[in-house]
Amino acid sequence: MTAYFAFFGDNSALLAELTLGHVLLSVAALLIAIVLAIPLGAWIGHLHRFSFLVVNVGNVLRSLPTLAIIAIGIALYGFGDINITVALVILAFPLVLTNTFTAVESVDPGTVEAARGMGMTGWQILTRVELPSSIPLIMSGIRTSWVYVVATAYLATFAGRQGTLGDIISNIEGYDLAGVLAAATISIVLAFLGDALLGLAERALTPTGLRLAQRVRTTGPIAEPAPAPAPAQA
Amino acid sequence: MIGSPTQVIPIFEGPQCAPDATFCWDWFTANWGTLLGPSLVQHIYITLIAVVIGLVISLGAALVAFSRGWFASGFLGFATFLYTIPSLAFFLMFVPITGLSLTTIEIGLTSYTLLLLFRNTLTGLRTVPRSAVEAAEGMGLTPNQILFRIRLPLALPSIMAGIRISVVTVISLATVAASVAPLGLGKPIFDAIHTLFSTELISAGVLTILVALAADVVVVFLQRLVTPWTRTARRTS
Numbered sequence: 001m002t003a004y005f006a007f008f009g010d011n012s013a014l015l016a017e018l019t020l021g022h023v024l025l026s027v028a029a030l031l032i033a034i035v036l037a038i039p040l041g042a043w044i045g046h047l048h049r050f051s052f053l054v055v056n057v058g059n060v061l062r063s064l065p066t067l068a069i070i071a072i073g074i075a076l077y078g079f080g081d082i083n084i085t086v087a088l089v090i091l092a093f094p095l096v097l098t099n100t101f102t103a104v105e106s107v108d109p110g111t112v113e114a115a116r117g118m119g120m121t122g123w124q125i126l127t128r129v130e131l132p133s134s135i136p137l138i139m140s141g142i143r144t145s146w147v148y149v150v151a152t153a154y155l156a157t158f159a160g161r162q163g164t165l166g167d168i169i170s171n172i173e174g175y176d177l178a179g180v181l182a183a184a185t186i187s188i189v190l191a192f193l194g195d196a197l198l199g200l201a202e203r204a205l206t207p208t209g210l211r212l213a214q215r216v217r218t219t220g221p222i223a224e225p226a227p228a229p230a231p232a233q234a
Numbered sequence: 235m236i237g238s239p240t241q242v243i244p245i246f247e248g249p250q251c252a253p254d255a256t257f258c259w260d261w262f263t264a265n266w267g268t269l270l271g272p273s274l275v276q277h278i279y280i281t282l283i284a285v286v287i288g289l290v291i292s293l294g295a296a297l298v299a300f301s302r303g304w305f306a307s308g309f310l311g312f313a314t315f316l317y318t319i320p321s322l323a324f325f326l327m328f329v330p331i332t333g334l335s336l337t338t339i340e341i342g343l344t345s346y347t348l349l350l351l352f353r354n355t356l357t358g359l360r361t362v363p364r365s366a367v368e369a370a371e372g373m374g375l376t377p378n379q380i381l382f383r384i385r386l387p388l389a390l391p392s393i394m395a396g397i398r399i400s401v402v403t404v405i406s407l408a409t410v411a412a413s414v415a416p417l418g419l420g421k422p423i424f425d426a427i428h429t430l431f432s433t434e435l436i437s438a439g440v441l442t443i444l445v446a447l448a449a450d451v452v453v454v455f456l457q458r459l460v461t462p463w464t465r466t467a468r469r470t471s
Contacts, residue, residue: 152320
């Protein structure tokens with residue numbers, strides 16, 4: 001236990017450097033996944049077509065074991081940044097995709113009709129009606145993806161990419177269990193911290209009307225259990 | 235790396251292998267019976283053990299949590315915490331207690347299933363249609379009978395969805411576990427990461443992906459088998 005606490009003090013510079021590297025890699029992977037997944041999911045959800053395709057692509061990608069992708073990547077395109085980034089993007093992408101798609105597709109058809117009746121174009125309906133209403137579910141996908149990515153980014157070390165907490169976590173001979181646990185602790189804190197920050201972003205982004213509607217629904221007189229916070233990955 | 239073989243000697247029995255070939259089919263067939271096949275079987279049972287134990291714990295916990303809100307939020311917080319621990323650190327944490335063994339791996343893998351299985355089971359129990367519960371009350375069933383005979387069966391679709399996610403999650407994490415105790419398809423993966431033998435990297439990687447995809451299909455099949463009513467309902471609605 002003493003060794004564990006001492007590790008933070010003795011190696012603070014190293015830990016700070018690796019933590020920063022860990023965060024940057026995770027954020028980069030998550031951003032790439034978001035940039036790819038949200039437009040695709042939103043567009044297909046808007047069209048109300050190809051849902052079969054999105055669901056199946058999401059399920060297949062979600063099944064891919066990260067270390068297997070890294071291993072195949074080493075054989076095909078070598079060690080380094082590309083290898084680990086591809087693996088982490090594949091980890092984060094399906095969840096953001098399916099959540100965005102589900103959210104946009106399940107926007108109340110009456111609301112969409114009303115928007116169309118007001119003369120909005122398809123693009124306006126998507127950006128001003130469907131996407132704002134979808135923010136809570138999209139953000140919940142992003143938050144869960146962040147937790148996955150940050151907890152998995154240490155595999156970078158096996159993909160030959162130095163400079164993440166994986167340098168310590170995978171090197172128990174060099175740093176002892178105390179070091180491994182210290183690095184793991186930071187990784188856990190990063191997961192919760194990022195989740196909390198994204199939660200704040202979610203609150204800021206959610207349109208006021210939607211927030212009010214949610215409040216009424218959850219605290220209203222009908223004490224029906226809140227509708228399944230849809231097992232995001234299911 | 236703890237537990238990984240001190241010396242890695244890939245078996246080059248395929249005589250037709252060029253040293254720089256990306257993938258050599260001869261090596262694959264030569265090593266299927268001795269290395270890849272057994273690792274694959276091992277990987278499947280490592281996964282099965284973790285998911286079955288995780289399911290037993292989660293079902294029990296969810297049944298307790300159903301009527302006790304404090305236990306529900308407590309267990310959920312605990313399971314969420316476990317889920318955020320980087321898997322390798324989790325496996326290493328138990329090495330001083332349970333050694334470089336299957337037990338160590340299973341403790342870690344089982345812990346990772348708890349969040350998915352517990353949350354889905356509890357959600358399933360809680361979102362049973364009110365009408366079904368009221369009908370059961372009208373027939374004079376006690377609260378316990380309602381829980382076990384009405385709510386639990388009706389929660390099956392949600393429970394099966396949880397099993398589906400946890401199976402693919404465990405298959406993925408079990409590869410990492412091989413760096414602690416050399417078992418399953420992770421063993422050839424880590425061997426090959428050290429030797430940079432690309433045929434072995436691809437063989438083991440692709441086999442792991444195939445196991446995951448196959449497992450996903452099997453669970454979906456089981457899901458349809460045990461919850462036939464969900465399909466009928468969808469068709470009629």
